Amino acid sequence: MARQLEEQISGRFPVGQRLRVLDVGMGQGTQALRLARAGHQVTGLERDTTMISAARAALAGEPEGIRERVRIIEGDGRDTGVHFVPGSFDVVLCHGVLMYVEEPDPLLAGLARVLAPGGLLSLLVRNGDALAMRPGLSGDWAGALAAFGTTAYRNRLGLDVRADRLATLTATLAGIGAPLYAWYGVRVFTDTAPDDAELPDPETLESLLAAEERAGRTEPYRGVAALLHLCGVRG
Template sequence: MARQLDEQMAGRFPVGRRLRVLDVGMGQGTQALRLARAGHRVTGLERDARMVSVAREALAAEPEGIRARFRIVEGDGQDTGVHFLPGSFDVVLCHGVLMYVAEPDPLLAGLARMLAPGGLLSLLVRNGDALAMRPGLAGDWAGALTAFDSAVYRNRLGVDGRADRLADLTATLAGIGAPLHAWYGVRVLTDTAPDGTEPPADPTALLAAEERAGRTDPYRRVAALLHLCGVRG
């Protein structure tokens, strides 16, 4: 997914421009730190104090220049208007968050307001059009039948989440002024790998196959996750 995000950023902004990036629900800060290392000015917003602590520890180990470009704010992604002014960012990331938000539309509208004109909104969501794939491929026929008509699921950690459908998010993004520009499938071919599976010594072919599937119909439509990129008008 990092390659897809970099591709969209490179296609929208001049080469070498230091972008203002907001990572909502940054977790332990992996993606945000990667972008700060690339020269961008990054703000990470996270409400989980444990994740904030991990992110601060990782940041403390970085050179001073990177630390100066990475700001961490402890807070809820649904309160972006409290922390930031509208139009403050060129790129807003919201990866792996919507599946734990009961009513995502207000959150998405708030994220769109944070974008400057021409800004990029990057979302990573659970694919509601493919919830039957994992139980079906695992031979859980009852689970697959239930999933066809459901928007909820339980992840491998036993945590309940909510899935989004591509058509619904496309309409939502258009309604909040950040129409869908591009989308990809994530974990198309690898989602059913058993927990603890060791990657191959040389993962080049695996990554290439997953990348190709994530860009190609019909494969991307049955991905476990969807990566959507909207652009602020």
């Protein structure tokens, strides 16, 4: 995922350019800090106060130069129009957020609005075309059968959420002026691994990441990934 984002950024912007980045639903700030360390100016928008506290704690451990490049705002991703003027950002991230939004189109339109011309919109969503894969590979046959023909599912936190279909999001992105430029699969082989699984040895981990990276770019594997990483570009 990080490699895919870096590839898109380096392919669209001059080397060394300091980008204005908005991370909507920044969580504990992992991606925001990575981009700030790379020299970019990052604004994180997050409504969960626990996550904000974790992000601020992580930021506090960074050198002053990096801390100065990160701004954290408490707020909802659907309210970007309240906080930012049109064209404020070169890159907008919205990773792991749409599944919690019942009607995503207004949120997406707001994200496109704050993108500058030529700006990159990066989305990470649950793959609504492959919801039967996780229960099926886990031997939950009733769950697999129930997953066909729906975009509703229960996540690992026990919350009832929703997934997005590639074709639907492709049409939405075109309609808001940030048409799909590239897409990848994420967690093709590893989605059934438990959250508390220990990391393998470095050599095995490198092979695992290489296999996931290759599958995420290759048909037909990427189409059955647990998550989709979509990149749209503002016209």
